Amino acid sequence: MDYVDEVLETVVRKNPAEQEFHQAVKEVLESLRPIVKVNEAKYRKEALLERLVEPDRQIKFRVPWVDDKGQVQVNTGYRVQFNNAVGPYKGGLRLHPSVNIGIIKFLGFEQIFKNSLTGLPIGGAKGGSDFDPKGKSDREVLAFCKSFMTELYKYIGADVDVPAGDIGTGAREIGYMFGQFKKIKGTYEGVLTGKGLSYGGSLVRKEATGYGLLYLVEEMLKCNGFDITGKLVAISGSGNVAIYAAQKAFQLGAKVITVSDSNGWVYDPEGIDVAALQIIKEENRGRLTEYKKYRPNSEYHEGRGVWSVKCDIALPCATQNELLLEDAKALVSNHCIAVAEGANMPTTLDATEYLQTHGVLFAPGKAANAGGVATSALEMSQNSERLSWSFEEVDEKLKHIMLNIFHNMSDAAERYGAKGNYVMGANIAGFEKVADAMIAQGIW
Numbered sequence: 001m002d003y004v005d006e007v008l009e010t011v012v013r014k015n016p017a018e019q020e021f022h023q024a025v026k027e028v029l030e031s032l033r034p035i036v037k038v039n040e041a042k043y044r045k046e047a048l049l050e051r052l053v054e055p056d057r058q059i060k061f062r063v064p065w066v067d068d069k070g071q072v073q074v075n076t077g078y079r080v081q082f083n084n085a086v087g088p089y090k091g092g093l094r095l096h097p098s099v100n101i102g103i104i105k106f107l108g109f110e111q112i113f114k115n116s117l118t119g120l121p122i123g124g125a126k127g128g129s130d131f132d133p134k135g136k137s138d139r140e141v142l143a144f145c146k147s148f149m150t151e152l153y154k155y156i157g158a159d160v161d162v163p164a165g166d167i168g169t170g171a172r173e174i175g176y177m178f179g180q181f182k183k184i185k186g187t188y189e190g191v192l193t194g195k196g197l198s199y200g201g202s203l204v205r206k207e208a209t210g211y212g213l214l215y216l217v218e219e220m221l222k223c224n225g226f227d228i229t230g231k232l233v234a235i236s237g238s239g240n241v242a243i244y245a246a247q248k249a250f251q252l253g254a255k256v257i258t259v260s261d262s263n264g265w266v267y268d269p270e271g272i273d274v275a276a277l278q279i280i281k282e283e284n285r286g287r288l289t290e291y292k293k294y295r296p297n298s299e300y301h302e303g304r305g306v307w308s309v310k311c312d313i314a315l316p317c318a319t320q321n322e323l324l325l326e327d328a329k330a331l332v333s334n335h336c337i338a339v340a341e342g343a344n345m346p347t348t349l350d351a352t353e354y355l356q357t358h359g360v361l362f363a364p365g366k367a368a369n370a371g372g373v374a375t376s377a378l379e380m381s382q383n384s385e386r387l388s389w390s391f392e393e394v395d396e397k398l399k400h401i402m403l404n405i406f407h408n409m410s411d412a413a414e415r416y417g418a419k420g421n422y423v424m425g426a427n428i429a430g431f432e433k434v435a436d437a438m439i440a441q442g443i444w
């Protein structure tokens, strides 16, 4: 058994019920084989891979709060601080009933390499809770957020660990958490990103993940002889990432024809109306069934089905494991040319392999959706210097970062004899910097 297989086996044995974590580790370690082969003696002596797959710490805590009927509710809170070799821990907080330790660990593990790829000094972490903000009143969400932060504040800080949004955690939740942190600690610091613009947030952070995704897709297409103008785009999800991916796709001359939520999906042959989506989702926290009111010629279907629609570019922007092997087959038979992951690990391993072996350009999430966390790091910089940069300035920096990420992963793939394999390229390019920093800092 080689070194990579040994570590993979240990991960499964030590963390038996954590399938998503196994999947994320397998994807990364399998594609690190070429660099591990060259450096095996050194990495083994340092136990580098063993240290990489074991979080620095996992924090789990009770989150009690009182609902509108006066009933006490109890949720579980998590923060997994995975690796701070290249900077303070950084990564979002997911609020969704499906949240468990395996999901938070997969997200935290991915975040190490993603954050390294941005070229900015941020380590990897993730957190969240099985609390579901859907259908809760503002008062209930406030009660949860205050209780959550009353424990979490002990472990975070502007130079220690800087959480942000993710599924279910948007501007409202970040605001409530920031207020509670400030109340307990008495300091006004950049401890969270994705803050409102009136209290230390950065312009472009709201748009950053979706915009960054399209900047990377545009460059990937260009470098492979395609033009994004006029392309048909299928998007899944209808949250923060999906909305701003759609907005930027239209700005670049493409046409987005689908969006989805956990109940169903919309096909709009005339092109998704982003303004309508913003009203339904951002303002009213509503469901996609309402979309037809704005666009009578659109279709709403229950269940899943986005990937059955003919498109040139597919952008999964909802959640993990939402693009399956059968979906990959449908995309290939519909002559899709590119898939880029706006969500974290939305494509299963077999679907990824199928797309890659059938000539579809495939940009993995840790590169393609890194614009969000990169702009969070820009928010941290602005907070540190107590300044706010203009929209144009942040957007320009974001674009520059995304183009760099594309070229770094593309070059890394080529260096290791796998031209065009952006999964391998992203993993190797992200890993190289973290590995160097870990070795330089001794054993910890």
Ligand SMILES: NC(=O)C1=CN([C@@H]2O[C@H](COP(=O)(O)OP(=O)(O)OC[C@H]3O[C@@H](n4cnc5c(N)ncnc54)[C@H](O)[C@@H]3O)[C@@H](O)[C@H]2O)C=CC1
Residues within 6 Å of the ligand: 165, 166, 167, 168, 169, 209, 237, 238, 239, 240, 241, 242, 260, 261, 262, 263, 317, 318, 319, 320, 322, 342, 343, 344, 369, 370, 372, 373
């Ligand atoms: N917000 C950010 O800056 C970043 C988010 N991501 C990832 O992007 C994805 C979407 O996140 P956001 O847009 O921020 O969240 P959001 O809460 O704004 O939207 C999530 C979307 O996914 C859909 N969804 C959630 N669970 C689902 C399920 N089980 N089946 C089908 N649809 C489901 C929701 O209906 C919603 O449309 C997640 O994977 C997240 O980790 C990645 C990088 C940064």
Ligand SMILES: O=C(O)CCC(=O)C(=O)O
Residues within 6 Å of the ligand: 090, 091, 092, 093, 114, 162, 163, 164, 165, 166, 193, 344, 369, 370, 372, 373, 374, 376
């Ligand atoms: O902005 C951040 O710190 C986190 C974004 C995030 O959660 C992600 O990249 O998946």
